[in-house]
Amino acid sequence: MKKNLLKIYGFILILLQSAVIAGCDNDDKNSTMNSSLVNLGDFYYSDxxxxxxxxxxxxxxxIVFGISKEKGGEVLPGLTKGQHGRVVALKNINVDGNEWLYWGEYGGNKEVPKLTKHATMDGANYYYFINTDNPSNWQTGAISDWNGAENTLMILKYRGERATIENKPSDYPAASFCHLYGNNDWAVGKPGEWYLPACGEAALIYARREMTMNKFKECNGQWFGSYLWTSTAFDWKTNEGKHDITENLSGSSWTVYFTYGMIAWPTRDCPKPVRPVMTF
Structure with a gap:
C-alpha cells in the first residue's frame, strides 16, 4: 500500500514539475516576443x-531607419518601434572604386514599362524640400512611394533578369547592383534581399540622417554623399496634362539631393551614388 502511495506521489510530483517547466518555457517565449520589438536606429545584423x-x-x-506593421509594408513615420521595418546599408555601392552609377542603361534613359511613375513630388510640385517637413505629411506624389523592392524587381524583370544576375550588369546598374549587394567582398548579406530605395524610403533616410550617422560612427558606416538615386520614376506632363514623350524628359527618375535637402528629377544618364536598403 505504502509503495503504491509513493508511486502516486512521485507521479504527481513529476506532473507538477512538468507544469512548472512548461510555464517557465512559455514565460521565456513571451519574454522573447515582447523584447523582440525593433527600435529606430537599431543595429541590424547579418543573422x-x-x-x-x-x-x-x-x-x-x-541601421534601422523606418518601422512598418508588416514586412514590406508602408513605413509609418509616427512609429518608433515594431516588429518590421527598413534597413539602410552601411555604405554606398562601389563598383571597382566607382560610386557613381547610372540609373538606366549606360548612356541612355529608356523607360521601364509598367514601372509606377509620378508626375509630381507631393501631388503639386516638381521639386521638394525635405528639411522643414514632417514625414507624416508625405501622402501623395513620388514621396509617398515606399515600394522600392517591387520597383527594383520590375526594373530587373525588364532587363531580362531573374534570381541570378551577372557580376557586371551593364544596363540599369543602380537597381542591379543593389540586388547584388551582399554578393561581394565589401558587403554582407544575401543577393536579392537588398534593393534600390523608393522615393519615400530615400527621403526618410535623409530626414533621419543624423540618427543614422551617429550609429554609423560606431560601426564604420559611410556618409551618403551629395545625392541618392531612387527607384521611383518621373512622369513628365505638359501644362495641358498630356504626357511628354520626348526621351530626354520622360527618361528621368526622382533623386534625393543630400546637399540641399531637396528631391528633384535628373535624367537617368547622369550618374549618382546609390545606397541599398532591405526590408525585414
Missing part, C-alpha cells in the same frame, strides 16, 4: 537580429 547597443560579436549590415 537577422538587432539591438540598440552595438554587439561587437556580430556583423552589422545596416
Amino acid at each position: 537577422g537580429t538587432w539591438s540598440s547597443n552595438l554587439n561587437s560579436h556580430k556583423e552589422v549590415i545596416g
Whole structure:
C-alpha cells in the first residue's frame, strides 16, 4: 500500500514539475516576443537580429531607419518601434572604386514599362524640400512611394533578369547592383534581399540622417554623399496634362539631393551614388 502511495506521489510530483517547466518555457517565449520589438536606429545584423547597443560579436549590415506593421509594408513615420521595418546599408555601392552609377542603361534613359511613375513630388510640385517637413505629411506624389523592392524587381524583370544576375550588369546598374549587394567582398548579406530605395524610403533616410550617422560612427558606416538615386520614376506632363514623350524628359527618375535637402528629377544618364536598403 505504502509503495503504491509513493508511486502516486512521485507521479504527481513529476506532473507538477512538468507544469512548472512548461510555464517557465512559455514565460521565456513571451519574454522573447515582447523584447523582440525593433527600435529606430537599431543595429541590424547579418543573422537577422538587432539591438540598440552595438554587439561587437556580430556583423552589422545596416541601421534601422523606418518601422512598418508588416514586412514590406508602408513605413509609418509616427512609429518608433515594431516588429518590421527598413534597413539602410552601411555604405554606398562601389563598383571597382566607382560610386557613381547610372540609373538606366549606360548612356541612355529608356523607360521601364509598367514601372509606377509620378508626375509630381507631393501631388503639386516638381521639386521638394525635405528639411522643414514632417514625414507624416508625405501622402501623395513620388514621396509617398515606399515600394522600392517591387520597383527594383520590375526594373530587373525588364532587363531580362531573374534570381541570378551577372557580376557586371551593364544596363540599369543602380537597381542591379543593389540586388547584388551582399554578393561581394565589401558587403554582407544575401543577393536579392537588398534593393534600390523608393522615393519615400530615400527621403526618410535623409530626414533621419543624423540618427543614422551617429550609429554609423560606431560601426564604420559611410556618409551618403551629395545625392541618392531612387527607384521611383518621373512622369513628365505638359501644362495641358498630356504626357511628354520626348526621351530626354520622360527618361528621368526622382533623386534625393543630400546637399540641399531637396528631391528633384535628373535624367537617368547622369550618374549618382546609390545606397541599398532591405526590408525585414
